[in-house]
Amino acid sequence: MKTLPAKTVERLSEYRRTLMECLKENKNYIFSHNLAARLHITAVQVRRDLMLIGYTSVLRKGYDVKVLIETISRIIDSEQGMNVAIIGIGNLGRALAAYFKGKRSKLNLIASFDNDPQKINKVISGVKCYPYHDLEKTIKELDIEVAILTVPADFAREIAEETVRYGIKGILNFTTVPLNVPSGVYLEEYDMITSIEKVAYFVKENKL
Amino acid sequence: MKTLPAKTVERLSEYRRTLMECLKENKNYIFSHNLAARLHITAVQVRRDLMLIGYTSVLRKGYDVKVLIETISRIIDSEQGMNVAIIGIGNLGRALAAYFKGKRSKLNLIASFDNDPQKINKVISGVKCYPYHDLEKTIKELDIEVAILTVPADFAREIAEETVRYGIKGILNFTTVPLNVPSGVYLEEYDMITSIEKVAYFVKENKL
Numbered sequence: 001m002k003t004l005p006a007k008t009v010e011r012l013s014e015y016r017r018t019l020m021e022c023l024k025e026n027k028n029y030i031f032s033h034n035l036a037a038r039l040h041i042t043a044v045q046v047r048r049d050l051m052l053i054g055y056t057s058v059l060r061k062g063y064d065v066k067v068l069i070e071t072i073s074r075i076i077d078s079e080q081g082m083n084v085a086i087i088g089i090g091n092l093g094r095a096l097a098a099y100f101k102g103k104r105s106k107l108n109l110i111a112s113f114d115n116d117p118q119k120i121n122k123v124i125s126g127v128k129c130y131p132y133h134d135l136e137k138t139i140k141e142l143d144i145e146v147a148i149l150t151v152p153a154d155f156a157r158e159i160a161e162e163t164v165r166y167g168i169k170g171i172l173n174f175t176t177v178p179l180n181v182p183s184g185v186y187l188e189e190y191d192m193i194t195s196i197e198k199v200a201y202f203v204k205e206n207k208l
Numbered sequence: 209m210k211t212l213p214a215k216t217v218e219r220l221s222e223y224r225r226t227l228m229e230c231l232k233e234n235k236n237y238i239f240s241h242n243l244a245a246r247l248h249i250t251a252v253q254v255r256r257d258l259m260l261i262g263y264t265s266v267l268r269k270g271y272d273v274k275v276l277i278e279t280i281s282r283i284i285d286s287e288q289g290m291n292v293a294i295i296g297i298g299n300l301g302r303a304l305a306a307y308f309k310g311k312r313s314k315l316n317l318i319a320s321f322d323n324d325p326q327k328i329n330k331v332i333s334g335v336k337c338y339p340y341h342d343l344e345k346t347i348k349e350l351d352i353e354v355a356i357l358t359v360p361a362d363f364a365r366e367i368a369e370e371t372v373r374y375g376i377k378g379i380l381n382f383t384t385v386p387l388n389v390p391s392g393v394y395l396e397e398y399d400m401i402t403s404i405e406k407v408a409y410f411v412k413e414n415k416l
Contacts, residue, residue: 010406013399013402014399078411082411082412084408091299091300091303092300092304098299146404146411169411170408178246190400191221196312198218198221198396199354200378201217203394
């Protein structure tokens, strides 16, 4: 199968999250329009995405929730799992660790890094914290492929470059500093201020 | 001017952030392709967005950075400013407050809310914390229009409904619970797990 567009992967992830909620509510079947409504998108979009991953077994009572979760997982997860580290375990790093830890079976949050002696070698939000000077050794020994970057802005570029040098293949950047990565490394950046500015803009426009 | 598409607003916010960095580096002019390169998009996209907001004054030496910042600000900011509150001041709330406080002149992070007696009436990450039972009074007195939601998942729906009832017009939802808001209220949701899954997917695909 061809690599999917980024937006499709995002939606597949959201479908799975929503389907997992359905299971918790003991809903075993769901129609495309119900799945769509929960995510504020159209049923056409849902059906198009699922066709793209070859899922067509629509039943009279809707999609089989468990089967659809498995299908999506087979597409977006890495079969043997993938190890993730949080780099910089301040307030944001801790919040992300607590939120993420144990939520996805194929993504193992296996380490965090910091330079604060109070944190090093402690288990914080369920994850062991390693010192920056062991970045190379730890990334290699623990086979870490994805880094969540939550360091102070001043260190962002330097630390990102180091992680890539030591073998990191994907970075989720939460710092305010836009990064450049070599080809072969996937970079996803999130700037919270952009989200807030977007909300503020539409609040303003709705008032006009 | 017509309300802009959400994606354009996002990019305008990113252009402004990048232009503000240029000023810090004493760069007073920038070409569209340089601005584009910093954001990993095309120059055509930059020029199209700026034409959409009526900005055409391209000089031989590129865009005038200060003028472009002012133009974007006039479009996306609310002239009289807008008050913002963080609801739930745990690790994530504190991280967002520290990150956001004072970063944008037209968005005033004016309050936080929590139910922990240790936090109430204290100033945390530069913002005064109010109790949930004063939500209505405080939202109205301080004229808060935007809420950043960082409460535990179990409270998300209930608190979101309350804030809307008391006059909140825009919500940025960082909880794992998808929300429904009445029309006239703008909702933006961010799910970190989707971002990580996206990174992991492309790391996996790059290895194939």
